[in-house]
Amino acid sequence: MTSPLVLAVPAKGRLQENAEAFFTRSGLALIKPRGARDYRGAVAGLDGVEVAYLSAAEITSQLAAGAVHLGVTGEDLVREMIPDADSKVVLIEGLGFGFANVVVAVPQAWIDVRSMADIDDVATAFRHTHDRKMRVATKYVSLTRGFFSAHGIFDYRIVESSGATEGAPAAGTAEMIVDITTTGATLAANALKVIEDGTILRSQANLVAARGAPWGASERELARVILDRIAAQQRARAFREVRARFAACDARLVDSARQKFGVVTPFGGPTSSGMLTLHCPPGEVYALTSFLRENGAEAVAVADLDYVFSRDNPLYAKLEAGL
Amino acid sequence: MDASVTTAAQGPDARAEALIASYERAGYRRCAPAILQPAEPFLDLSGEDIRKRMYLTTAPSGGEFCLRPDLTIPVSRDYLASPAAGKPMGFCYLGPVFRHSGDGAAEFMQAGIESFGRADKAAADAEMLARGLEATAHYGLTQPDIQTGDVALFVNFIAGLDLPPAWKRRLIKDFNRKANLAQDLDRLVLGGNNERPEYQGVLAALAGADPKGAHALVTDLLSIAGISAVGGRSVGEIADRFLEQAALGASTKLPRDVRALIERFLAIAGDPDQAAAALRALAGEADLAPAIAPALDLFEYRTGFLAAHGVDPARVRFSTAFGRGFDYYTGFVFELTDPSRTGDPLVAGGRYDELLSRLGSAQAIPAVGFAVWIERLAVYGGGA
Numbered sequence: 001m002t003s004p005l006v007l008a009v010p011a012k013g014r015l016q017e018n019a020e021a022f023f024t025r026s027g028l029a030l031i032k033p034r035g036a037r038d039y040r041g042a043v044a045g046l047d048g049v050e051v052a053y054l055s056a057a058e059i060t061s062q063l064a065a066g067a068v069h070l071g072v073t074g075e076d077l078v079r080e081m082i083p084d085a086d087s088k089v090v091l092i093e094g095l096g097f098g099f100a101n102v103v104v105a106v107p108q109a110w111i112d113v114r115s116m117a118d119i120d121d122v123a124t125a126f127r128h129t130h131d132r133k134m135r136v137a138t139k140y141v142s143l144t145r146g147f148f149s150a151h152g153i154f155d156y157r158i159v160e161s162s163g164a165t166e167g168a169p170a171a172g173t174a175e176m177i178v179d180i181t182t183t184g185a186t187l188a189a190n191a192l193k194v195i196e197d198g199t200i201l202r203s204q205a206n207l208v209a210a211r212g213a214p215w216g217a218s219e220r221e222l223a224r225v226i227l228d229r230i231a232a233q234q235r236a237r238a239f240r241e242v243r244a245r246f247a248a249c250d251a252r253l254v255d256s257a258r259q260k261f262g263v264v265t266p267f268g269g270p271t272s273s274g275m276l277t278l279h280c281p282p283g284e285v286y287a288l289t290s291f292l293r294e295n296g297a298e299a300v301a302v303a304d305l306d307y308v309f310s311r312d313n314p315l316y317a318k319l320e321a322g323l
Numbered sequence: 324m325d326a327s328v329t330t331a332a333q334g335p336d337a338r339a340e341a342l343i344a345s346y347e348r349a350g351y352r353r354c355a356p357a358i359l360q361p362a363e364p365f366l367d368l369s370g371e372d373i374r375k376r377m378y379l380t381t382a383p384s385g386g387e388f389c390l391r392p393d394l395t396i397p398v399s400r401d402y403l404a405s406p407a408a409g410k411p412m413g414f415c416y417l418g419p420v421f422r423h424s425g426d427g428a429a430e431f432m433q434a435g436i437e438s439f440g441r442a443d444k445a446a447a448d449a450e451m452l453a454r455g456l457e458a459t460a461h462y463g464l465t466q467p468d469i470q471t472g473d474v475a476l477f478v479n480f481i482a483g484l485d486l487p488p489a490w491k492r493r494l495i496k497d498f499n500r501k502a503n504l505a506q507d508l509d510r511l512v513l514g515g516n517n518e519r520p521e522y523q524g525v526l527a528a529l530a531g532a533d534p535k536g537a538h539a540l541v542t543d544l545l546s547i548a549g550i551s552a553v554g555g556r557s558v559g560e561i562a563d564r565f566l567e568q569a570a571l572g573a574s575t576k577l578p579r580d581v582r583a584l585i586e587r588f589l590a591i592a593g594d595p596d597q598a599a600a601a602l603r604a605l606a607g608e609a610d611l612a613p614a615i616a617p618a619l620d621l622f623e624y625r626t627g628f629l630a631a632h633g634v635d636p637a638r639v640r641f642s643t644a645f646g647r648g649f650d651y652y653t654g655f656v657f658e659l660t661d662p663s664r665t666g667d668p669l670v671a672g673g674r675y676d677e678l679l680s681r682l683g684s685a686q687a688i689p690a691v692g693f694a695v696w697i698e699r700l701a702v703y704g705g706g707a
Contacts, residue, residue, distance in 0.1 A: 083375075109545060110556065112565040121489055122556070122564065124496050129560065133367060145371050152497060152506070154370045154650065175555040 003214065004050040005222040008062060008071035011039065011053035015205060018097040019072045026233040027307065028226060048222050057081065064088045066212025069219055070226070076102050076180060076203035080140050090209045090322030092227070092315055093234070098205030100180040102140055104147070104198030107169050107176070108191045116151040116197050119176070123155040126175070137161040137174035140200070144178045147200045166190040209319050220320075227315035229307070236305035239264070239279035242288055243303075248296035249274045261288045266308065279308070339697050342461045343417045343434055346454065351415035351436055356397035358419065362387040364396050368651055368681060376423045390421035395675070395692060396682070398437045403684055411440035417697075428698070434458065435672070437692035439679070445621050447691050448655040448674060449628030455659055455670040455693050456634065462700040467659040467669060469638055471595075472645030474498065474673075475618040475654040476602065480588055483614025484581060489567055494585075499646045504589075508582055538562050584609050592642040595626040602643070618654075625655065651675045655691070664702070670695050 009023075009030065010016045023030050029044040030051050041051035052068055059071040064082040072095065078085050106113050113122055126134045137159045138144050144158060159174045166186055168174035180203070181187055184194060207230070209223070242263070249270040257263050261284040270276040280288050289300040347353050362379055369392075378390040391397050398414050417434040436454055441447040452469070459467045477498050481491050490507075497504045541562035584605075591601045602619055606612045626636055647656045656673030660666050672693025679688040 107556075109558070110561055111541075111545070112561055112568055121493060124492050125489075125564065126556065128492070130555070134555070142375070145374065149372060154372070154496070156371065157366060158371055158374070169555070172555065 003216070003219070004048050005070070005219045005226075006050050006052055006068040006213075007043070007226070008052045008054050008059040008068040008073075009041075010056050010059065010072060012055070015056060015072070015074075015098055016053075018205065019095075022072075022095055022097070025237075026230045028229055043226075046222070046225065048218060049226070060208075063208050063210040064212075066210045066214075069210060069213040069215070070223065071208050071210070072205055073208055074098055074100065074203050075206050076100060076140070076143070076201055078206070078208060079201060079203075080143050083142070088211055090211060090319060092207045092209055092318055092322075093230070095205045095207060098203075100182050100203050101199050102143055102178065102180050102201040102203060103187075104195045104200065105166070105177050105179065105181075105187050105192040106195060108193045110193075114196050116153070116195060119195065119198075120151060120153045123153055127155045133157045134176065135159045135174040136176055136178055137165050137168035138178035139165065140178050140180075143200050147178075166192060207315075209322065211323060215323055223319060224313060224316045227319060228309065228313050231313060231315045232307040232309045235308040235310070238281065239305060239308070240282055240285050241303045241305050242278045242280045242285065242292075242300060243276065244292050244297040244300045245273065245275045246292075246295075246297040247274050249276050253295055254278075257288060257291065260291065263288065266310075279305070336697075336701065338462065338701075339417055339432065339434055342458055342695070343415055345457065345461070346415035346434075346436060349454070351413040351438075354398060354401060354414045354416055355418060356391065356394065356401050356416070358391055358421075359388050360391045360397055360400075362389040364400065364682060365389060365392060368396060368678065370650060378421050378423065378429070392422045393420055394418070394433060394435060394694065395437060395678075398692075399439075399679055399682055399690065402437075402439055403679060403682055408684065409440065409686055409688060411442075413438045432697035433694045434697055435692060435694040437690065439690050440688050441691075442689065444654070444674070444689055444691070445624035446628045447689075448625050449632055449634070451655075451672055451691050451693050452629060452657050453632035453634060455657065455672065455695070458670050458695045459659055459700065459703075462703040464661060464669070464700070464703050466638070467661055469634075469640060469657065469659060470645060471639055471641045471655065471657045472643070472647075473618065473622055473641075473655055474646060474652050476615065476622065476643055477588075478653075479615045479618040480606075480611060481585075483611040484584070486581070487567070496650075499648050499650065499652075508585060537566055541565055589644040592640070592644070595622070595629070595636050595639055595641050598641045598643070599623050599626070621654070647671060647673060651678045651681075653677055657693070665699075667699060668696065669699050 009019050020030055023043075028046065030041050031044045032038045032041040034040070039053045041053065043049045043051065054062065056073045056077055059068070059073045060077040060081045062068045063071045063073070075091065078089060078091065082088050104116070104119070106119070110122070113119060123134045134156045135158075136144060136156050139161055141158055141160060148154075148156060159168070161168060161174075165177050165179045167190060168177055169192065170190060177192065178200065181194070187194060213219070254265060254269060254276070257278065258265075261280055263278040263280045263284070265277070266279055267277050278288070285302055289302065292300050343353060362377065365373060365377065373392060377392050380388050382388055394416050398416060402408060402412060402414065413436060415434070415436050417432065419430050420433050421430050423429050436451065438447055438451065452471070456467070459465070478495055481494050484491070494504065494507055497507050538559070542558050545558045545561065587605060591598055591605070593601070599619065599622060602615065603612070606615045606619070629639065630636060645656065646652070647658070652673040653676045654674035657671065658668045659670040660668055670693055672691070674689070674691040676687065676689045679690055
């Protein structure tokens with residue numbers, strides 16, 4: 001019996017909902033044959049894949065250890081939890097959800113502080129004035145240390161915080177914080193402001209592969225299938241299909257549409273009868289249809305795409321290159 | 324499993340024991356601080372960067388502990404806790420220390436000396452270098468490279484310059500990180516810290532104001548805004564620095580001649596006599612002779628004591644830019660290396676006059692010491 005390819009998926013919360021929706025869109029419906037409470041699942045119609053439901057932090061450490069092949073987790077956790085992450089895992093693709101920035105934030109009252117250079121100066125002055133080092137509350141110990149070190153800041157102490165970090169300055173347990181934020185609303189509600197050049201990482205949920213997992217021929221083949229479907233779905237979502245047929249349509253017109261609207265021509269074109277199929281970025285659809293009509297098209301049809309498969313498999317190529 | 328933790332250090336060999344015995348005969352009391360230490364003093368005094376190299380553990384009661392990553396802080400703490408605290412005392416030690424370092428062994432042996440409370444600093448500095456040379460000679464390496472520096476010279480020199488206090492603080496802090504120091508100098512010359520459109524009007528309005536009135540105004544503004552969560556900095560502190568920035572706004576640009584002066588200072592190197600002559604000449608030219616005198620006088624006495632210990636000054640390489648990358652050194656620093664091998668320090672140390680105060684001593688206690696890497700010396704195989 002061949003060993004399965006293990007795909008780790010977040011076990012709860014928004015991340016789970018988003019991840020399941022993402023896989024379903026990619027034609028990879030996650031199922032739990034033994035009931036909803038089970039923490040092991042499968043992919044409908046794709047034998048040999050085992051789905052492991054874990055917390056995002058566990059997924060990250062399992063990827064680092066090579067105990068799962070693929071997993072969905074935030075880049076913030078990958079960078080924080082895995083020393084020299086790029087030697088242990090391959091970040092295959094950002095999934096377009098779970099956005100969060102890891103930022104440095106200080107009390108709004110610090111009107112003299114706007115940049116990391118200010119923090120550097122304030123930290124040193126603080127040590128001289130208070131005879132102790134300024135405290136930074138965070139759960140991102142490694143990210144903070146690396147970022148502060150890169151900015152030449154050494155007069156600080158990290159206070160590990162596992163929750164409600166943004167409350168630390170008001171509670172008096174730290175002077176400033178490093179935390180994740182999506183809109184900044186929670187920071188503002190706690191009278192904190194983000195430092196201008198204090199964004200440590202722009203993070204989102206990623207599909208991540210473990211370099212240290214056993215990658216035999218069967219695991220690679222399953223990964224190829226999974227990544228092919230994901231790529232087809234992502235390509236489909238990046239474009240709308242625009243079709244038209246008119247006599248004046250020629251190669252010069254297609255070239256001009258390519259330059260103006262960023263369209264691609266998956267099937268070449270136009271045909272001898274003037275039939276043209278374009279894939280257009282969603283934001284340019286209306287402009288493109290106007291352009292086509294101005295150049296003689298009577299009717300232009302626009303449709304959503306479900307999948308666009310192509311011969312190449314860029315995501316799998318990335319995985320292969322990283323293993 | 325991490326390969327670095329499977330290799331236990333070999334027990335102290337007879338040669339290391341003989342080295343320590345010679346230090347004991349010279350009057351240093353042998354001590355053996357606990358291997359498990361509270362983590363706080365190391366993180367506080369050596370900086371957060373050391374955290375990734377430490378073996379940390381949490382006690383069931385919640386305190387953070389570590390396997391000692393060096394012996395300077397443990398020996399200092401034990402001395403402060405003893406009845407001898409504050410009196411002149413010298414200690415020697417031999418034992419394992421623990422530092423995570425890529426592929427190297429995480430547990431290795433260090434010997435060393437820490438000397439507390441000696442007022443004759445120049446003589447104590449020179450003796451430490453001489454005792455360090457005894458260690459390499461003990462293992463058969465009689466002519467290691469001797470690299471020395473002196474943090475106090477830089478501190479005195481910067482203190483004498485006509486610069487805003489904020490910039491002096493920063494240059495001194497960054498002395499141990501040369502990349503940052505170069506950046507600082509670039510920024511000083513370019514005046515790049517001055518892009519503050521948000522408050523430019525306020526700053527301009529306050530720039531010429533009477534300092535007391537301006538301080539009161541900013542303090543009032545902050546209080547009126549109802550700001551209470553100031554994160555450990557007082558409203559007065561914030562107002563002070565805000566005004567300091569206002570003052571800097573007019574003068575963030577470092578005159579090119581001052582930068583050139585700093586760079587010429589940091590380029591001074593050679594044997595101690597050449598360096599001292601060059602320092603006197605530069606200080607005289609720049610009108611900094613009184614500022615630099617305390618450190619430079621000590622420097623020259625030290626050279627004299629080195630000669631008295633039989634260290635040929637021509638063998639000593641001194642550089643004003645040489646630092647050991649630790650914040651707690653305040654004066655003389657040195658490293659003994661063998662460039663024909665790895666170039667890693669075999670013996671290294673220096674003066675740390677503020678460390679004991681920062682560990683809680685009410686009185687200032689001068690201190691100097693060094694550590695010996697036993698495994699690095701063991702490869703030489705010669706000697707006793």
